[in-house]
Amino acid sequence: xxxxxxxxxxxxxxxxxxxxxxxxxxxxxxxxxxxxxxxxxxxxxxxxxxxxxxxxxxxxxxxxxxxxxxxxxxxxxxxxxxxxxxxxx
Amino acid sequence: xxxxxxxxxxxxxxxxxxxxxxxxxxxxxxxxxxxxxxxxxxxxxxxxxxxxxxxxxxxxxxxxxxxxxxxxxxxxxxxxxxxxxxxxxxxxxxxxxxxxxxxxxxxxxxxxxxxxxxxxxxxxxxxxxxxxxxxxxxxxxxxxxxxxxxxxxxxxxxxxxxxxxxxxxxxxxxxxxxxxxxxxxxxxxxxxxxxxxxxxxxxxxxxxxxxxxxxxxxxxxxxxxxxxxxxxxxxxxxxxxxxxxxxxxxxxxxxxxxxxxxxxxxxx
Ligand SMILES: C[S@@+](CC[C@H](N)C(=O)[O-])C[C@H]1O[C@@H](n2cnc3c(N)ncnc32)[C@H](O)[C@@H]1O
Numbered sequence: 001x002x003x004x005x006x007x008x009x010x011x012x013x014x015x016x017x018x019x020x021x022x023x024x025x026x027x028x029x030x031x032x033x034x035x036x037x038x039x040x041x042x043x044x045x046x047x048x049x050x051x052x053x054x055x056x057x058x059x060x061x062x063x064x065x066x067x068x069x070x071x072x073x074x075x076x077x078x079x080x081x082x083x084x085x086x087x088x089x
Numbered sequence: 090x091x092x093x094x095x096x097x098x099x100x101x102x103x104x105x106x107x108x109x110x111x112x113x114x115x116x117x118x119x120x121x122x123x124x125x126x127x128x129x130x131x132x133x134x135x136x137x138x139x140x141x142x143x144x145x146x147x148x149x150x151x152x153x154x155x156x157x158x159x160x161x162x163x164x165x166x167x168x169x170x171x172x173x174x175x176x177x178x179x180x181x182x183x184x185x186x187x188x189x190x191x192x193x194x195x196x197x198x199x200x201x202x203x204x205x206x207x208x209x210x211x212x213x214x215x216x217x218x219x220x221x222x223x224x225x226x227x228x229x230x231x232x233x234x235x236x237x238x239x240x241x242x243x244x245x246x247x248x249x250x251x252x253x254x255x256x257x258x259x260x261x262x263x264x265x266x267x268x269x270x271x272x273x274x275x276x277x278x279x280x281x282x283x284x285x286x287x288x289x290x291x292x293x294x295x296x297x298x299x300x301x302x303x304x305x306x307x308x309x310x311x312x313x314x315x316x317x318x319x320x321x322x323x324x325x326x327x328x329x330x331x332x333x334x335x336x337x338x339x340x341x342x343x344x345x346x347x348x349x350x351x352x353x354x355x356x357x
Binding site: 011025046058064 | 132134137141191192194325
């Protein structure tokens with residue numbers, strides 16, 4: 001597993017690989033010591049297959065509810081040194 | 090490198106959108122120096138990546154549930170992070186994108202920690218907004234740019250400016266007043282369409298955008314007429330970008346005043 005994540009980190013952080021050609025990607029995969037099926041998913045750029053192989057479910061990532069006039073910080077505009085919440089009675 | 094003894098502190102940092110590409114050196118350092126790390130990220134593989142940076146990464150995922158009010162989930166996120174701060178730990182909350190952009194828990198947790206006298210800070214990350222500008226080639230400065238959470242945008246009458254960009258976040262959940270769902274459907278987007286039709290022609294081209302979470306992906310940049318929005322396939326990761334539909338209105342009066350000032354001032 002750690003080799004897979006290491007490879008993905010490299011693909012994300014290397015200027016040649018991030019937007020590289022299919023061959024460059026295939027070479028990077030060949031160099032990494034990873035399972036052939038996972039390597040094939042990466043070469044195919046298939047997130048769905050990769051998630052299945054790594055047993056990753058989709059994650060919830062909604063981080064906000066629509067805030068209305070009833071919300072606690074509705075009137076808060078940060079001022080110098082102010083802490084949100086302290087402004088309100 | 091040795092780190093000072095903990096007395097309870099909180100840092101909320103952004104890990105960016107794309108795995109490997111966006112994390113800042115400072116965010117990584119906060120993660121590595123923390124006693125405990127909480128993870129609010131958008132992809133399981135990103136969570137695996139984070140686990141390689143710290144031995145105690147606790148996912149905030151179990152706090153979410155279908156049918157549970159999201160406000161409750163966010164309060165619980167604050168509670169679990171604050172409990173460790175109060176226990177004297179150096180806590181790092183890691184959130185995807187920018188921790189303070191369309192994200193309630195990080196702001197609230199920092200506020201609460203400060204109220205209780207603990208040092209707390211937020212460090213910015215690369216947001217999906219930043220990726221939008223780069224991938225689609227938008228400069229918010231050319232025509233101005235308005236950002237709204239899609240449901241809030243529907244709940245209130247806003248004075249939007251159709252001569253600037255309009256960006257709607259959480260478009261996949263547009264119209265969910267229950268805050269217990271993670272997707273709404275075409276019927277809800279029909280309502281949104283009616284709201285937008287007050288200011289935009291139905292054939293106006295809009296852009297559904299999704300930045301790459303993994304470095305093997307390409308961004309989604311799908312253009313469609315506004316009228317197609319209800320039928321679009323949208324997820325909780327998508328953002329809607331609406332290009333300007335009108336020319337900017339010239340303010341002759343202000344221009345004349347400025348010109349007069351220029352004339353009355355000595356030339357430099
Ligand atoms: C709760 S907000 C969190 C945003 C996050 N803090 C950031 O900095 O991008 C979730 C919304 O952000 C936008 N978003 C999240 N991930 C995205 C992605 N990969 N591409 C485009 N927009 C995204 C969508 O509008 C989504 O509904």
